[in-house]
Amino acid sequence: MGVASPEGARVGVIVFPGSNDDRDLARALENLGAEVAMVWHKDARLPEGLAGLAIPGGFTYGDYLRAGAMARFSPVMRALEPHVRAGGAVLGICNGFQILCEAGLLPGALVRNRDLRFRCLDVRVCAEDTGLFQPELSPGRELVMPIKHGKGAYVPDPGAPPRVAFRYAGENPNGSVEGIAGVVNAAGNVLGLMPHPEHAVDPVLGGTDGLAVLRAFLARCTRPAAAA
Amino acid sequence: MSAPEVNLELALEHGLSQAEYEEILKLLGRRPTFPELGIFSVMWSEHCSYKSSKPHLQTLPTEAPWVLEGPGENAGIVDIGQGLAAVFKIESHNHPSYVEPRAGAATGVGGILRDIFTMGARPLATLDSLRFGPLDEPHQRYLVRGVVSGIADYGNCFGCATVGGELTFHPRYRNNILVNAMNVGIVRKDRIFRARASGEGNPVLYVGSKTGRDGIHGASLLASSEFDEQSASLRPTVQVGDPLTEKLLLEACLEAMATGAVVGIQDMGAAGLTCSGFEMASRGGSGIEMDLDRVPQRERGMTPYELLLSESQERMLLVAEAGREAEILAVFEKWDLDSAVIGRVTKDGHMRVRWHGEQVVDIPVDPVASSAPVYERPTAPPRKRSGPIDLATLPPEKNFSQALLDLLASPNLCSRRWVYEQYDQLVQGSTVLRPGGDAALVRVPGTQLGLALTTDCNPRFCSLDPYLGAQHAVAEAARNVAVTGARPLAVTNCLNFASPERPEAMWEFAEAVRGMAEACRALQTPVVSGNVSFYNETTRDAERAAIPPTPTIGMLGLLEDIGRAVPAAFANAGDSIVLLGESFEELGGSEYLALRQGVEGGRPPGLDLEREGRLLKLLVAAAQAGCVRSAHDVAEGGLAVALAECALRSGIGLDVRLPPAEIRLEALLYGETASRAVLSCGEESLGELLRLAREHGVPAAAIGRTGGERVRIQPGVDVALAEAQDVWSRTLPEALDS
Numbered sequence: 001m002g003v004a005s006p007e008g009a010r011v012g013v014i015v016f017p018g019s020n021d022d023r024d025l026a027r028a029l030e031n032l033g034a035e036v037a038m039v040w041h042k043d044a045r046l047p048e049g050l051a052g053l054a055i056p057g058g059f060t061y062g063d064y065l066r067a068g069a070m071a072r073f074s075p076v077m078r079a080l081e082p083h084v085r086a087g088g089a090v091l092g093i094c095n096g097f098q099i100l101c102e103a104g105l106l107p108g109a110l111v112r113n114r115d116l117r118f119r120c121l122d123v124r125v126c127a128e129d130t131g132l133f134q135p136e137l138s139p140g141r142e143l144v145m146p147i148k149h150g151k152g153a154y155v156p157d158p159g160a161p162p163r164v165a166f167r168y169a170g171e172n173p174n175g176s177v178e179g180i181a182g183v184v185n186a187a188g189n190v191l192g193l194m195p196h197p198e199h200a201v202d203p204v205l206g207g208t209d210g211l212a213v214l215r216a217f218l219a220r221c222t223r224p225a226a227a228a
Numbered sequence: 229m230s231a232p233e234v235n236l237e238l239a240l241e242h243g244l245s246q247a248e249y250e251e252i253l254k255l256l257g258r259r260p261t262f263p264e265l266g267i268f269s270v271m272w273s274e275h276c277s278y279k280s281s282k283p284h285l286q287t288l289p290t291e292a293p294w295v296l297e298g299p300g301e302n303a304g305i306v307d308i309g310q311g312l313a314a315v316f317k318i319e320s321h322n323h324p325s326y327v328e329p330r331a332g333a334a335t336g337v338g339g340i341l342r343d344i345f346t347m348g349a350r351p352l353a354t355l356d357s358l359r360f361g362p363l364d365e366p367h368q369r370y371l372v373r374g375v376v377s378g379i380a381d382y383g384n385c386f387g388c389a390t391v392g393g394e395l396t397f398h399p400r401y402r403n404n405i406l407v408n409a410m411n412v413g414i415v416r417k418d419r420i421f422r423a424r425a426s427g428e429g430n431p432v433l434y435v436g437s438k439t440g441r442d443g444i445h446g447a448s449l450l451a452s453s454e455f456d457e458q459s460a461s462l463r464p465t466v467q468v469g470d471p472l473t474e475k476l477l478l479e480a481c482l483e484a485m486a487t488g489a490v491v492g493i494q495d496m497g498a499a500g501l502t503c504s505g506f507e508m509a510s511r512g513g514s515g516i517e518m519d520l521d522r523v524p525q526r527e528r529g530m531t532p533y534e535l536l537l538s539e540s541q542e543r544m545l546l547v548a549e550a551g552r553e554a555e556i557l558a559v560f561e562k563w564d565l566d567s568a569v570i571g572r573v574t575k576d577g578h579m580r581v582r583w584h585g586e587q588v589v590d591i592p593v594d595p596v597a598s599s600a601p602v603y604e605r606p607t608a609p610p611r612k613r614s615g616p617i618d619l620a621t622l623p624p625e626k627n628f629s630q631a632l633l634d635l636l637a638s639p640n641l642c643s644r645r646w647v648y649e650q651y652d653q654l655v656q657g658s659t660v661l662r663p664g665g666d667a668a669l670v671r672v673p674g675t676q677l678g679l680a681l682t683t684d685c686n687p688r689f690c691s692l693d694p695y696l697g698a699q700h701a702v703a704e705a706a707r708n709v710a711v712t713g714a715r716p717l718a719v720t721n722c723l724n725f726a727s728p729e730r731p732e733a734m735w736e737f738a739e740a741v742r743g744m745a746e747a748c749r750a751l752q753t754p755v756v757s758g759n760v761s762f763y764n765e766t767t768r769d770a771e772r773a774a775i776p777p778t779p780t781i782g783m784l785g786l787l788e789d790i791g792r793a794v795p796a797a798f799a800n801a802g803d804s805i806v807l808l809g810e811s812f813e814e815l816g817g818s819e820y821l822a823l824r825q826g827v828e829g830g831r832p833p834g835l836d837l838e839r840e841g842r843l844l845k846l847l848v849a850a851a852q853a854g855c856v857r858s859a860h861d862v863a864e865g866g867l868a869v870a871l872a873e874c875a876l877r878s879g880i881g882l883d884v885r886l887p888p889a890e891i892r893l894e895a896l897l898y899g900e901t902a903s904r905a906v907l908s909c910g911e912e913s914l915g916e917l918l919r920l921a922r923e924h925g926v927p928a929a930a931i932g933r934t935g936g937e938r939v940r941i942q943p944g945v946d947v948a949l950a951e952a953q954d955v956w957s958r959t960l961p962e963a964l965d966s
Contacts, residue, residue, distance in 0.1 A: 017564065018472050020387030024657035057655075059385040062472030115965070118380050118650045148384070148652045199654045204790050205671070206662075 009221040011052040012039040014080075016071045016099075020058035025093065025198040029054070032211070034218050044075035052089035052221035053080060055096030057148075057196060067110060067151045068098035077103055089132070089220040090190040091213075094149055097182070097192030106185055106192045108156045114175025118150035122206070123173055125166040125181045125195055131188025133165075136216035142169055143209035145195035152194040154180040166193055191217070231262035231533065242269035248601055255595050263532045263581070263588050267502045268596065270537060274762055276503055277600035280728035281760040284741040288755045289748050294717060295756055302343040302423055302495065304756025305415070306718045308786050310675055313417045315349040318357075318410035318683065318722040318782040320761035324467070325407040329374025333407050334382035335469040338541055340411045341386060342495035345478050346544065348421040348485050349413030352658060353670045354383050356393035356409050357683040357722070357780045361402030363639040363963050368397070371405055373964055379409070380650040385471035386478070389659055390651035391668035394683050394780075397639040400691075403766035404775045408722040408759075410683055410782040414672055421485055423494035425508035425516055425547045425573050430491055432505075432516055432571040433553065435484075435560050436477050436543035439501070440526035442467050444537045473542040473565070480563040481544060487559065489552035496543040502536045504545040505579060509593045512547075517580040518571035520588075532583040547573060607738050608731035614692045617816055617830035625894050628868075628944035631824055635865045635898070636872060637955040638823050639963075643876070646960035664877060665796035666708040666861055669787065678787035680714035683780055686864065688817045689832035691776035694736045695743035696832050698779045702747035703840045703902060704863055705783035710844040711859040711905055713794045713851025714785030719748055721758035721781055726765040726774035733765070736777040744779060750837035751844065753783065792851050797877035799857035801935030804914045805884055809843060809904030810927045811867065813891035819864045820898035833901050839926075840903045846924035847905060853920065855913035862904040868897040870906050872939050876956050881949045884932030885942045893944055908934055 011034050013026045026036045037047045046053070061070035071077070077099075084090055084105055092100040100106040113119060124144050130137040143166075154176040156162050166182035174194075182193025197210030232238060239249035242265060252260055252268050260268065270276060278285065290298040296313055297305035303317035321336025337354060344351045356379055361368040383390045388411070425432065484490055492512065494504040501523070509516045520535045530538075548556050553569055560567035574580075579596075581589035625631055635641050648663035660678055661669035667682035684705035690697030706716040721744065726733035748755055765774035787793060815821050816830025850856045858878075862870040867886075875882050889896050909917050914930060921928035940946045 017476055018385070018387075020475070020652075020655050021657075024655070027657065058387060059472065059475075062385055062470070064472070117377075118384055118652070120649055120651060120653050146654055148654060150384075196654070199657055202657075204660055204793070205654075205657065206659075 008033065008035065009051055009218045010035045010049050011054060011218065011221055012037045012046060012050045014039045014041060014053060014055050014076055016041040016060040016074060018058050018060040018062055019056050021093065021196065021198060022056040025054055025056045028198040028201045028214055029218065031201065032214055032218055039076060041071065041074040041076045044079055046079045046083065052217060053083060054091040054217065055099055057094030057096060060095055060099065066102070067095060068102035071099045072103040084190055087187065087189050089217060091217045092192040093196055093198065094194055097194060098151065100190060100192045105190055106183055107160060107162045108154055108183060110151050111153050111155055112151050113153055119173055120146065120148040121173065122146050123195060124169045126169040127166055129163045129184065130165045131163060131184035131191065133191055133216040133220055136212055136219055143212060144207055145197055145200040145210050147173060147195050149194055152176065165191055234259055234262055234265050239265060243273060244269050248272055251601065256591065261588055263536050264591060266533050266537050267589065267591065270502055271506060271596050272600045278760060279601050280603050280605050280762065281737065282602050283604055284738055287741060288745045290754050290756060292752060292754045295754055296417065298756050299758065302346045304718065304720060305347070305420065306756060306784065307417065308672065308677055310677065311417050312672060313415050313420065314412055314679055314784060315344050315347050315415055316410065316412035316720055316782065316784055317343050317757040318408055318720045318780065319343065319759045320722050320724060321407045321409065322405065322724065322761050322764055325375055326405050329371045330378040331468050333375040333378030335467045335541055336407050336409045337379055337382040338469045338471065338474050339497050340409045341388060341474060342497065344411045344413035345481055346421065346423065346493055346495045347415060348419050349415035350482065351388045351411050351413040352656060353668065353681060354388055354390045354409060354411045355681055355683050355782065356390065358394065359396045359398065359401045359406040359687065359778065361397065362399055363397050368402065369964055375407055376647050376650055382469055382471045384652040386475045387655050389653050389655050391653055391659055391670060392663050392681060395644055395647060396687060398687060398776065400773065400776050403768065403773050404764040406724050406775065406778060408683065408780050410720060412679060412681060412784060421490060421493050423508050424492035424512040425514050426512035427491055427573055428575040430547050430550050430573045431553050431569045432518060432573060433546045433548055433556060433567055434523055434543065434570045435546055435567040436565055437470065437473050437540055438524040438526040438566055439535055439538050440540045441530065441534055441538060442540055444534060444539065467539045467541050469541045476563045476565055477542050477544065480560050480565055484556050484559045487555045489549045489555050491547040491549055493544055493546045496545060500537060500539050501545065506593055506596055508545060508547065509579060515574040515576050515578045515593055516571055517574055520581060520583040522568050522570040524566035524568055532581065532588045536581065605728050605734045606731045607735035609735050610732050614829050614831065619813065619815060619892055622825055625824065628893065628897060629947045631820065631898065632868050632872060632945050633947060633952060633955050634823060635819060635869050636952055637959050638819065639959060640819060641865050641869060642959035643957045645957065646964055660790050660793050661712060661795055666711050669712050669714065669790065669793050671790050676789050676791065678714065678790040678793060680709040680712045680785035680787060682708040683782050684708060685778050685780040687776040687778045688822065688828060690740060690778060692817050692830065692832050694739040694777045696835060697777065698740040698743035699747040699835050700832060700902060701779055701781045702744055702751060702753065703835055703837065704861065705781040706751050706753060706844055707861040707905065709783050709785030710847040711794060711796065711861050712787065713792050713848060714787040715848050716751060716753050716783055716785045716844060718784055719753045719755045719781055721755055721779060723758065723760045724764055724775060724778040724780065725762055728762045733774060740777050740779045747837060751841055792854065794851045794856050794859045796860040796874060797858055798874050798880040798908050798934045801880050803857055803908040803910055803934045804930050805882060805932045805934060806907045806909065806917060807904065807929050807931050808846065808907060808921060808926050811889060811891065811896055811899065811904065812901045813895045814899045814901045815895050818866065818898060818900045820866065820894065835902045842924050843903050843905065843926050846921055846926045849924065850917055850920055853916060855916045856907050856909050858908045860906050862906060864900065866898040866900050868941050868945055871941055872952055874906060875939050875949055876953055880934050881936035881938045882932060882934050883936060883940045886931060887929055897941065897944055
């Protein structure tokens, strides 16, 4: 083992009430050769043999409280914690990133965009410290992916600078502190980002840079945890 | 609580006429109960019954080999091949959006989404056609902000991409803004669901949100009468939407349908439980009995009248196979939605409703649902009609470059980015051509098929000549679709007009429908669904203000291979630019005349539908042949604006020399002659493109090249691309961000 091939990785995509990009994410992962199980948020036990978990974008519980504030209480989140402690890979995209922050699995918080409006546009981000999601996402690598969110301004925990996985290169679209677009946890196995890699996987639909992020996630899933 | 006494006075208060009330007495053979009166008032309202529009709508073409479902169901359906069908419809939410812009627009989106997924389709894309009063008025800016945020909140949270639409400003929309929402969804041809209650003894289920007191009489009072000083007091008749519940309702409905236990399903939209019950029974040739005590309720003490007429959102009425109720109820429980068996299908053709053990409604279904009154309203042309403009009397344009910059900066032509950036354009991973071009193009999931979608109407043309204006709306919508490479297939229409009780307004309606019918026939794009919104006029301080006739066309086209999609923006520097079509000396109704000369008059450009048809075929053939890199139709603002837009969207300049013409330069650059498009192609494809044009009988001329940092259209125009970009992109943010 140790070869970073995503072939055959078995991963879960968690579906909450209000997950919107779940099927897009599953399709993109499947197209890369992964076997995807959709995991319902009420399931307190994960399906057997999942090497990684992805939390898709959307508006879980309508974002009626704070983004992700309700989803963190779903039964599936209790199952997620041991997976994270064991070094399992987790990818949170947009609302998934917000949920991971609310659940304390990633540091910091995501608040309303600077201009208080939802924004949907392509952005350029630059990879920095992507923890265990290397070498696919090596520092300095630039990627173009779309963002689509109203609450994507990242605010670090006071006095505790995060491991910055991605920073906006060029325009800071939402007022994130220091242009932070994505972070990893201290152990490096949980990655959250606001841009949507699953919406940049097809040249006909506007680009393929998102494949690098999804490949990095799947490669992490097939590498034995010990190699971390 | 005792119900008020039913008499003629109460009927009149409900918006019914004396003749209609007498008809009710005759139908029932007795005085109606209070809830029954409420039901009649809603079912026979203009909004639900189409009583003024029906005789005209019947003249529209509705059939073609690819049409699977025409008007009459929740939405129209066309065959797109590979065992799949596209379900689509456009609907207005004008009055509520004026009274309460954010909630009004949001529930407009919610309503059209339900129309689509009621038929078993997963909604794929939304478009919004929006019209407001002048952008420089604070109240209009408030309305724009509210409407756009309402659409964004609902569509983004629900998870359906918003991919296109229109935004127009004109003083005549000041007191009556228009919010028309269109949606298209995809369904397997063998899995289409219809709104029919059939099978005696089958259970009738209520699913979705609980019923509250919101939206009572939205259809009859708000949507079916004109505005006056008191209209703000109608705010409580506007419903409040909940997009999360709608999203859960979508997933639950599709899951319930997949069980095979669903016989028929109908959303509770305008007029709520009443309308959906009657429509389902009427289409199924059956009756329904319901027990209101079983309806999930949000508030205490609701009367039968309120329960029947509430327009609370995110609710469906569903008929299941007897004995399989539990399967359906389990699905809705999984999604944390209310559901309850509230009645059953009967065969005697009556709607019977019980409440607290008492029968409060007993009406024969057919007379109410399908024998609503029909009116042949009188029509009369306006006394003063706009004639041709003598161009010789117009002062000559002094600065053609400045005219272009002014047009690009004008509210009607400037960049719409401020609007569409607030919409999720991408969710579901299908958007091939994003907003900002002519038509949006979405991929049909799991296939290489693409659907091109657009909405179109030029209200200035329609105001000058509703017949010709409606024809232009159809032709331009078809052109918008065809420039992407897609073949126009079918139309959904949203007919926004003033009061049908005024002969001049009714004449506008009749003329527009006549023009639309002819154009749809000629271009082979039948009308498969739609909506009529009358009473878009306001009387204030004894002054009447009515909207220009606005028959908005929603057009759907099919592209066999999304790999052949043609964008509106230039693709490369150094490509050849080709003008298709012929330019005539037509400045009537143009944006240029209105903006630079302050004249809103003249005759709209002529339209030869046969010529238009040839252009459409050529555009599709050229995309098919792969010899085009960009294509954009020439419309508002004329040729110069169309060329500039290709440059602005790509960041690639252009250098064009127009062939000598015998028409005034104002008309050549800024006239809005129909049936034209500007294309770009690689040097190596130019010969083939010109050959194809000859073959199709469409005049074509290579007029210049893409590239550079300027927009140069000789004779007359030479501006820096950066300057054009600047004025074009600043207008909306500057007006709306403050």
